[in-house]
Amino acid sequence: MSSLSATIQDVFNEPGCGKNANKSEAERKKGCTKQLQPGGAAGGCAFDGAKIALQPLTDVAHLIHGPIACEGNSWDNRGAKSSGSNIWRTGFTTDINETDVVFGGEKRLFKAIREIIEKYDPPAVFVYQTCVPAMIGDDINAVCKAAKEKFGKPVIPVNS
Incomplete structure (x- = not known):
């Protein structure tokens, strides 16, 4: 099998599709109707x-x-060893709601960053963007930049 054929075969290998191994070349190109579950490993x-x-x-x-479900559904998906801080065990979320979807969640995000820095004083804050604020156009890069300038700590946007 040529390198290109192997690469193409890898592209069409869909582990979420139970019938994938039995598909012909033509059927494999159609894809699989069974999608992977969001939040799955x-x-x-x-x-x-x-x-x-x-x-x-x-x-x-x-x-x-x-939304709070994003943090709840991903809670404890991966553990970590720590000889010091246990802040990673605390679930921080903006818990955006319908009002935030209409008017935007950037102010709520900035307030959450401020509260975390004032209460826990971490060396940095990672801010994860989920589907909902991404769809409504919240600019987490700008909010993180403003928070970094205001509080003097790294506030890192994670556009996921």
Whole structure:
């Protein structure tokens, strides 16, 4: 099998599709009607992947800008060892609601960052953007930049 054929075969390998191994070449190109579940360990939600990748940074605050279910569904997907700070065990979320969807959640996000910095004094804050604020156009990059300038701490946007 040529390198290109192997690459193409990898592209069409969909682990969420139970019938994938039995498909012909033509059927494989049609894709699979069974989609992966959001929040599943094998894809579906970019936020979950970002949180799993960054969760081992245990001394920083992880703030989820989105509905509370986003943090709840991803809670404890990945553990981490820490000889010091346990701030990573605290679930921070802006818990945006219908009003925020209409009017925007940027003010709520800035207030949440301020509260975390004032109460917990972490060396940095990771701010994860979830689907809802991304769809309504919240500019987490601008909010994080303003918070960094105001509080003098790294506030890192994670556009997931």
